[in-house]
Amino acid sequence: MDIRRRNNVTVTGCVDGPVLLLAHGFGCDQNMWRLVLPALAESYRVVLFDYVGSGKADPSAWDERRYGSLEGYAQDVLEVCEELDLRDVTFVGHSVSAMVGVLAAAKTPERISRLVMVAPSPRYIDDEGYRGGFSAEDIDELLESLESNYLGWSAAMAPVIMGNDDRPELGQELTAAFCATDPDMARIFARTTFLSDSREDLKTVAVPTLILECRQDVIAPREVGAYIRDAIPASRLVTLEATGHCPQLSAPQATAAAIVDFVGAA
Amino acid sequence: MMCRTDQAPDPEEEKDVDATDAMFTSLLEDSAEELYEQAPCGYLSTLMDGTIAKINATLLEWLGLERSRVVGRMRFTDLLTVGGKLYHETHFAPLLQMKGEVSGIALDIKTTGKQRMPVLVTSKVKTSEDGAPLLIRTTVFDARDRRAYEAELLRGRRAAEEARRQAEADRVRLQEALAVLQQSLLPAELPAVPGMEAASYYHTASPDLLGGDFYDLFPLDAHRWAFFLGDVCGKGPQAAAVTSLARYTLRAAALHDPDPVNALTTLNTVLHDRYTSGEGRYCTAIFGVVEPHDGHVEVHLASGGHPSALIQRADGSSDYLHTPGGMLIGVLPKATFTAARARLLPGDTLLLYTDGLTEARTGPDRTLYGDEALRTFTTTQPAQGPQALITALTGLLASFGDGLHDDTALLALGPTPLATPGVTT
Amino acid sequence: MSPLTITTRLAATGPVLKIIGDLDYETAPELRKALDSLSMAPGQMLVLDLAGLDFCDSSGISALISARNLAIEQCGDIALAAVPANTLRILGIVGLDQVFTILPDPATATNRDLMTG
Numbered sequence: 001m002d003i004r005r006r007n008n009v010t011v012t013g014c015v016d017g018p019v020l021l022l023a024h025g026f027g028c029d030q031n032m033w034r035l036v037l038p039a040l041a042e043s044y045r046v047v048l049f050d051y052v053g054s055g056k057a058d059p060s061a062w063d064e065r066r067y068g069s070l071e072g073y074a075q076d077v078l079e080v081c082e083e084l085d086l087r088d089v090t091f092v093g094h095s096v097s098a099m100v101g102v103l104a105a106a107k108t109p110e111r112i113s114r115l116v117m118v119a120p121s122p123r124y125i126d127d128e129g130y131r132g133g134f135s136a137e138d139i140d141e142l143l144e145s146l147e148s149n150y151l152g153w154s155a156a157m158a159p160v161i162m163g164n165d166d167r168p169e170l171g172q173e174l175t176a177a178f179c180a181t182d183p184d185m186a187r188i189f190a191r192t193t194f195l196s197d198s199r200e201d202l203k204t205v206a207v208p209t210l211i212l213e214c215r216q217d218v219i220a221p222r223e224v225g226a227y228i229r230d231a232i233p234a235s236r237l238v239t240l241e242a243t244g245h246c247p248q249l250s251a252p253q254a255t256a257a258a259i260v261d262f263v264g265a266a
Numbered sequence: 267m268m269c270r271t272d273q274a275p276d277p278e279e280e281k282d283v284d285a286t287d288a289m290f291t292s293l294l295e296d297s298a299e300e301l302y303e304q305a306p307c308g309y310l311s312t313l314m315d316g317t318i319a320k321i322n323a324t325l326l327e328w329l330g331l332e333r334s335r336v337v338g339r340m341r342f343t344d345l346l347t348v349g350g351k352l353y354h355e356t357h358f359a360p361l362l363q364m365k366g367e368v369s370g371i372a373l374d375i376k377t378t379g380k381q382r383m384p385v386l387v388t389s390k391v392k393t394s395e396d397g398a399p400l401l402i403r404t405t406v407f408d409a410r411d412r413r414a415y416e417a418e419l420l421r422g423r424r425a426a427e428e429a430r431r432q433a434e435a436d437r438v439r440l441q442e443a444l445a446v447l448q449q450s451l452l453p454a455e456l457p458a459v460p461g462m463e464a465a466s467y468y469h470t471a472s473p474d475l476l477g478g479d480f481y482d483l484f485p486l487d488a489h490r491w492a493f494f495l496g497d498v499c500g501k502g503p504q505a506a507a508v509t510s511l512a513r514y515t516l517r518a519a520a521l522h523d524p525d526p527v528n529a530l531t532t533l534n535t536v537l538h539d540r541y542t543s544g545e546g547r548y549c550t551a552i553f554g555v556v557e558p559h560d561g562h563v564e565v566h567l568a569s570g571g572h573p574s575a576l577i578q579r580a581d582g583s584s585d586y587l588h589t590p591g592g593m594l595i596g597v598l599p600k601a602t603f604t605a606a607r608a609r610l611l612p613g614d615t616l617l618l619y620t621d622g623l624t625e626a627r628t629g630p631d632r633t634l635y636g637d638e639a640l641r642t643f644t645t646t647q648p649a650q651g652p653q654a655l656i657t658a659l660t661g662l663l664a665s666f667g668d669g670l671h672d673d674t675a676l677l678a679l680g681p682t683p684l685a686t687p688g689v690t691t
Numbered sequence: 692m693s694p695l696t697i698t699t700r701l702a703a704t705g706p707v708l709k710i711i712g713d714l715d716y717e718t719a720p721e722l723r724k725a726l727d728s729l730s731m732a733p734g735q736m737l738v739l740d741l742a743g744l745d746f747c748d749s750s751g752i753s754a755l756i757s758a759r760n761l762a763i764e765q766c767g768d769i770a771l772a773a774v775p776a777n778t779l780r781i782l783g784i785v786g787l788d789q790v791f792t793i794l795p796d797p798a799t800a801t802n803r804d805l806m807t808g
Contacts, residue, residue, distance in 0.1 A: 027356030031364065095356075134348060141349025145373065194352075216315070218343050218351045243315040243341070245355035249363035250314070478749075499749035501716050548753060550785055571785035593786030597756055602786070621784075625748075634777065672748070 001061070003083035007049040007076055008056040011084070013041035018263060019086050020044045021112075023077065025095025025119075026193040029055025032094060035252035040259065044090075049080050053185035068188055070096070070196055074103035081111045090114040090263050095121070095219070095245065099198035106204040115209040116259055119245050120228060121220040122198040130199070133221045139194040146186050202231035209235040210262040212255060216243040236262070308385070308406030314399050316341035325406055330378025342404065347374040347382055358387070362402065366391040372409060372416075384413035441473055448476055451509045452675075456483050459491050461558035463682050465656040469622065469663055469674040477673030478505035478549070479620045480513050484520075489557055492520040492529075495618040495677045496551030496572065499594075508547040511540065512595075516553055526568030529553045530595060530603045534570065537596030548596040552589070552618055556679060563681045565616055568605040570595040573621055573637065576644060578655060580613025584644040586637065587616070613649045615680040622674030623659070626666045635666070651683030693745050694718070697725045702801040705735030705767060708758075709797075711743030714751030722754040726761050733766035740797040742773035752785065759791065772797040 003009070010030065013020075020040055024032045030048040040046050050057040051073050066072035077100060081089060091112050093101040098120030105112040124132045125139070209232050213225035222239075229237040238258050242251035302309060308325030312318050318340050326333055329345060343351045350373040361368045369388040377383045389404040448470065456464045464483055471477065478498030486492050494516050498508045512533060519532035530553050541547040552575055554567025567575065569589035578584045592604040610616055619640075626635045647658045655678050663670055695718035698709045706729050714722060731737060739758060741747075747755075755771070762769040770792040774782065782788045794800050 025356070028360050032360060034364065134352075138348035138352070141347055141374075142352040143349075145349045145353035216341075217355075219355050244359050246360050246363065249360055497749065499753040500719075501750070548749075548756065571787075573784055591786055591789065593789065594752070594756075597787070597790065 003079050006052065006058045006061045007080055008058075009080055009084070010048040011045065012037070012048070013044050013046040015045060017044040019047060019089045020259070020263070021047045021049075021077070021081070021086065021089050021091050023091065023093045023097035023100060024050065024054065025093070025097045026189055027095075029057075031055070032246065033248055036248045036256040036259070039253065039256035043260065044263070047080070047084060047086065049076070051076050051189075053182070053189055059182060059185070062182075062185055064188060067185070068192055070100055070103055070192060070198065073097075073100045073192075074107065077101070077104040078108055078111075081108065087111055088113050090116060090259075092116040092118065092259060093120070094118040094248065096193040096196065099196065099201065102198060102201045102205055105207055106201070109206065113207055114263065115205065115207055116212065116262060117209065117228065118212045118248060118255065119214060119217055119220050120211060121224045122202055122228060122231075123196065124194045124219070125197075127197075130227070131221060131223050133219065133224070134194070136195075139190070142194065143187055143190055146183060146190060199227075199231070202228060205232045205235075207234065208262075210258065211235055211237045212247060212258055213237065213239050214242040214244060214247050214250075215239055217245050219245040307408070310342065310404050310406070312342050312402045312404065314391075314401065316343055316402075318342060319401065328377055328383060328406075328408075329375065342402075345375050347376055350374045358389075362389050362391065366393070366399075372413065375406070384409045386412070444473070444476055447506060451476075451480050451506065451513060453482055453484075457485065459483070459485075459556075459558065461560075461682055462491075462556065462563060463652045463680055464493075465652040465678045467656050467660050467663075467674075467676040469670065471622070471671055471673050472501075475501045476503060476506035476509075477501060478509050479622070479673045479675035480509045481618070481675050481677045482513060482517065483677070483679070484517060486520060486524050486555065490524065491556050491558075492517075492524055492554070493556065493618075493677065493679060494529075494551055494553040495620065495675055496549050496595075497620040497675070498547065498549040500547070501673075504547065508537070508541075508549060511536065512549050512551065516551070520553070520555075524555050526553045526555065526566060527603045527605050530568050530570045530592075531601070534595045534601045534603075535599075538599055541596065548594050550594055558681065561612065561681070563610040563679070565608045565610060565679075566605065567607075568592065568603045570601065570603045573619065573624060576617045576619075576637075576641060577608060577610070578615045578617065578644045578647065578649055580611060580649045582645060582649060584641050586641065610680050612681045613651070613683055615649065615652050615655050615678050617644070617655060617659075618677045619659075620673070620675045622670060622672035623663065623676070625672060626663075626674075627669040627671070628666060632669060635669075649683075652678035652680045654683075695721050697722060699725060699729070702738070704801045705731055705737055707738045707740055707797055707801065709740040709743065711745075713746040714744060714754060715746060715748045716750040719750040719754040722751075723757055726758055729761070731762065731765040731767045735765075735767045736800060737762040737767060737769045738772055738794075738797050738800045739769070740772045741775060741778060742796070744775055744778060747778045747781065752781065752787070755791070756787075768792065770794050770800045772800055 022033045024030050029050045033048060037046065052061045053067050089112050091101040091105065098117035099122060101115050105115055121132060123130065124134045125136055126132050211225055211228050213220065213222065225237050229235050240247045240251050240254050242254065244250045247255045303323040305322060305324055308328060309322040310318055310325060311320040317338065318336055321336055343354050346354055353373065358368055358371055367390045371387045373385055373387050374382045375385055386407040386409045387404060389402050391399045392401050392403055393399050452468060456466055466481060478501060481495035483491060483493045496512060498505045498512065515533050515536045516529055519529040530551065537547060550570055550572035552567055552569045552572045554565055557564040569592035571592055571594035574586040574588050576584060576586050587606050587608050589604040589606050591602060593601040595601065624635055624637050624640055628635050643662060647655060656676055659676055663674060693712040695712040695714060700707050708725060737758060759769045772794045773796050774793055
């Protein structure tokens with residue numbers, strides 16, 4: 001199988017630079033990294049990809065069982081690393097991808113030597129003595145939202161996607177694929193993401209880890225950032241002056257600077 | 267009719283226009299501010315971090331909130347249900363960041379009394395002259411009716427998908443059932459007959475449609491074996507029912523009286539009586555008895571409307587064992603069947619087949635393969651016994667491709683062939 | 692594959708069905724349907740004009756036998772007219788050439804009966 005095509009792998013930046021592997025979270029695709037890309041490409045070899053089931057990854061590679069667990073997504077990461085023979089990689093995972101990175105790093109410590117977690121959460125649903133921020137019913141509501149937006153999707157999104165004449169850099173290649181995943185695949189990814197519990201896996205992290213949280217994040221509350229910092233000995237927690245769940249979009253300079261600072265210093 | 271294009275407007279008409287404008291103005295809102303506040307949709311403006319800076323009265327009324335509790339104190343996502351928040355963070359906000367505009371997104375807002383109100387949200391980023399984002403303007407449309415309709419559509423889609431899945435599962439189950447049934451119409455494997463070799467092949471034209479071809483080989487007593495091969499008119503489950511009836515009738519009849527003409531006559535009576543009312547069901551068949559002796563096999567067979575059996579001789583020739591005038595079985599209460607006898611010597615093979623073989627279409631002009639071509643083909647094959655002949659014919663059938671449009675059964679019998687020179691056994 | 696068309700006309704000797712196209716598993720029910728709507732007076736002859744019959748398989752043969760049964764039930768007779776060579780060959784194999792009256796053309800059927808009748 002052609003992994004590069006399957007996962008829509010893109011390689012950019014400095015050919016000889018240290019490797020950054022940027023992994024998107026639930027919802028969109030590798031375009032999530034567009035605004036931090038210019039800053040990172042200056043000093044790093046940047047590898048981007050879409051998980052199977054997202055963006056422009058090959059939909060025929062979809063396997064309901066494999067992608068029904070985070071292990072399946074971690075397998076995508078490992079296969080991309082092997083295909084490109086990446087070594088000494090800094091894995092930058094957004095949201096649920098941070099936990100995918102934890103799983104991948106545990107499997108191939110020889111390839112993944114640093115983790116950057118952007119707005120991570122090891123568990124979204126509240127538990128005894130743990131606040132993730134959501135109840136199980138909340139997750140059902142999200143699934144409903146996905147469904148109701150799928151119906152009107154093509155009609156609602158087409159003008160937005162096509163009508164970017166004033167910002168040609170966001171032009172044609174930002175196709176409907178961005179954030180408009182097949183609803184069946186999105187449902188499974190959503191379920192896998194929001195019903196996951198990776199708290200135990202945090203204990204396996206043996207590599208230097210940077211945790212980037214936002215000052216205000218409705219998906220990952222501040223408690224979660226502190227929880228992860230306490231669970232991983234070799235970790236550093238940085239709180240970005242940003243709101244929302246996507247600091248790489250809402251505060252790209254600060255996000256890129258924090259990554260450069262961490263990798264450069266490592 | 268006068269053309270007034272080039273003339274000054276009629277002063278009377280101008281006066282009318284002024285009056286109409288005045289009337290509309292009195293009906294309309296007296297200010298843009300009132301239009302903003304009382305518009306039939308919600309308006310709000312937020313800072314780039316989502317903090318609400320301005321909100322109209324319509325939206326506040328939907329939310330059941332006081333302006334003072336909202337402006338500067340709440341963010342847009344605070345107005346949403348939890349599912350809506352997640353959706354906003356994972357889809358809406360990234361899209362808005364990337365494109366500066368997002369339209370027609372379905373979200374739910376929390377209204378008074380913990381109710382949910384489906385809305386359609388459109389947001390646009392306002393930028394400064396140098397392109398820096400300043401604030402987000404958002405319109406919120408009441409989508410209660412639309413969402414109800416969409417929910418209906420979704421239910422319909424789910425039901426259709428479920429029906430499709432069910433149909434697919436049914437189809438698979440049906441095919442499995444058909445395959446099992448088809449197998450029950452044929453012997454699982456031919457019995458070993460001392461002093462003889464026997465071989466068979468069955469080609470299924472369509473996995474969805476049970477074929478009506480059948481054959482069998484079974485012992486009558488210590489010295490004699492009965493065989494038959496036939497073809498029921500038509501296809502599908504009705505034909506399969508006749509196939510089953512024909513197979514077991516012939517087996518039972520043979521044990522009672524193995525004379526070939528008598529066995530076929532019994533089958534004729536059974537089919538004619540069974541299907542006397544309504545749509546008739548008929549078949550053609552050759553029934554025979556073989557008796558292996560030292561060094562040769564005696565064959566006694568009869569045909570009811572079936573293509574003649576072919577004998578491949580050890581000397582390289584091939585000839586039909588003609589049974590003219592034997593009638594289609596089950597049509598008439600009294601039918602005539604034609605018997606024939608033959609002696610098979612080592613290297614001779616008796617071949618029975620259904621007309622799927624001879625009625626196959628071959629070549630670019632799709633001409634009928636025919637019995638002469640079959641005879642010629644057989645003469646070109648080395649006389650190495652039943653199994654070798656069936657193998658050769660299987661290859662021939664495969665070469666017909668889609669020209670072979672009907673089920674085809676083959677049964678070959680003969681004395682155990684002598685060891686081929688040069689081959690030790 | 693050519694579709695089946697059946698046209699029925701009533702001659703003095705009885706109904707004449709002109710069968711054009713393929714008579715097979717798919718189309719045989721159409722002949723049965725055409726037969727169902729026929730009524731024959733005792734002594735009449737049902738003529739099936741097969742000049743335009745392109746193809747006839749075992750399902751087609753069954754339908755021809757149904758036609759014969761129907762004619763006999765109504766105390767009439769049946770004849771096949773202008774039978775194409777291939778179908779005639781098949782009728783020979785299955786022994787039905789002994790059961791059906793086979794005529795060179797439909798006129799032979801309708802005229803003969805007019806003259807003798």
